[in-house]
Amino acid sequence: MKQIKGVNLGNWLVLEKWMNPVMFSGTECEDETWLCRTLPHDIKVDRYTQHRATYITERDFAYIASKGLNTIRIPVPYFIFGDVEPFVGCVEYLDKAFNWAEKYHLQILIDLHTVPGSQNGFDNGGICGVCKWSQNPEAVEFVLTLLERLAQRYGTREGLWGIEILNEPISEEVWNLVIDRYPAVDKEEAEGSGPVPSEFLRNFYIEAYQRMRKYLPVDKVIVFHDGFRLHEWKDFMRQEEFVNIVLDTHLYLMIAEVMGCEKNLDAYIHYIDNNFAKDVTEMQAYFPVIVGEWCLFNNTEGLKEMNEEERKRLYMKIANAQLQAWEKGQGWFYWSYKLLLDTVGDSASEGWDSWDMGKSIEQGWLPDRY
Structure with a gap:
């Protein structure tokens, strides 16, 4: 299997307000569901059409290839086929x-x-603030059918590396950490929300694999996310019937900070070497491992007071440490290719350019070519 060197096209087909607040202008919405529920139909369609047609274009694919990257991870929504109200489908862009x-x-x-x-x-x-999908058999079946449709539509495309079953199904540990971070608009709608149980997730992944593999040639990979429980998967899908499976884990320095890592360069490097690299190496013995999301963002003390050269040295060292760690596995995808910093505001965007791979390359924080 080839070594993946890739980037995410975040905020193109799945919106995230922090990456482009202008899409949410004129509303108080914090997520895509409420944006689509709130905007009048004609305004919504016009706004989505303009965004999707301009945020990512052919020129971006040419640029990505020119940097030596070989794979692109494209987040897509469950309403991609345009059959779920009140959302605007987007399969033509895929x-x-x-x-x-x-x-x-x-x-x-x-x-x-x-x-x-x-x-x-x-x-x-x-x-x-809502997490109830796994409790609803109809919603689960909808997703399984959706994955089949994606596999059937793109399974024989030369450009398909694989399909990831589901991004970041939440564990109990992480749910307890973030339960108050994303407040629900409708408390009644959120009532009963909770983490995705491991037993359910295992069964869902197996069912998804079996349904998708009917349409996916064996040279196309099926990716499953660790669900923030990386070490639980050592005994998973070990039978011969499961082929060309890849494990995805997302490793951000904010995770290190939550785990008690001090906010300075030496501490970050130590954590990367002794935790991230160790974890990737350990799980690579069971599955090819990709780090499907990572970036340079960090909260180093004094970062805002650093001059340009000091900041460059900091980010270069953090980048090199992470890239060396990811080489222990099958590769990586940077999060994300771009975000629209000019829509955020100067004070709020301090340090946010480190989420933007293109700007990080331009600043010399990341290699110019891979």
Whole structure:
């Protein structure tokens, strides 16, 4: 299996307000579900059409290829086929992405990023504070059928590397940490929300694999996310019937901070070497491991007071440590390709350019070519 060097196209087909607040202008909405419930139909369609047609274009695929990257992870919503009200479908843009990818010799990992009722209650899960998808058999079946449709539509495309079953289904540990971070708009709708149990997730992944593999040739990978419980998967899908499976884990320095890592360069490097690299190495013995999301963002004390050269040295060292750690596995996808900093505001955007791979390359914080 090839070594993945890739980037996420975040905020293109799945919106995240912090990456482009202008899409949410004129509303108080914090997530895509409430945005689509709130905007009048004509305004909503116009706004989505303009965003999707301009946020990512063929030129971006050419740029990505020019940097030596080989794979693009594209988050897609559960309403991609345009059959769920009040959302605006977007499958035609994924079709364009495959045409562009194949033109520039790139491959795509389709990442199902949201599901009805949400799998995590995050803003990037579609609706804040609600996590009830796994409790609803009809919603689960809808997602399984959706994955089949994606596999059937793109399974034989040259540009398909694989399909990721579901992004970041939340564990009990993480749910307890973030339960108050994303307040629900409708408390009644959120009532009964909770984490996605491991037993359910295992059964769901197996069912999804079996349904998708009917349409996916064995040279196309099926990716499953660790659900924030990385070490639980050592005995999973070990039978011969399961082929070409990849394990995805998301490793951010904010996780290190939550786990008690001090906010300075030496502490970050130590944590990367002794935790992130160790975890990837350990799990690589069971599955090819990709770090599906990571970036340079950190909260180093005194970061705002650093001059340009000091900041560059800091980010370069953090980048090199992480890239060396990810080499222990099958590869990585940076989060994210771009965000619109000019829509955020100067004070709020301090340090946010480190989430933007293009700007990080321009600043010299990341290698110019891979």
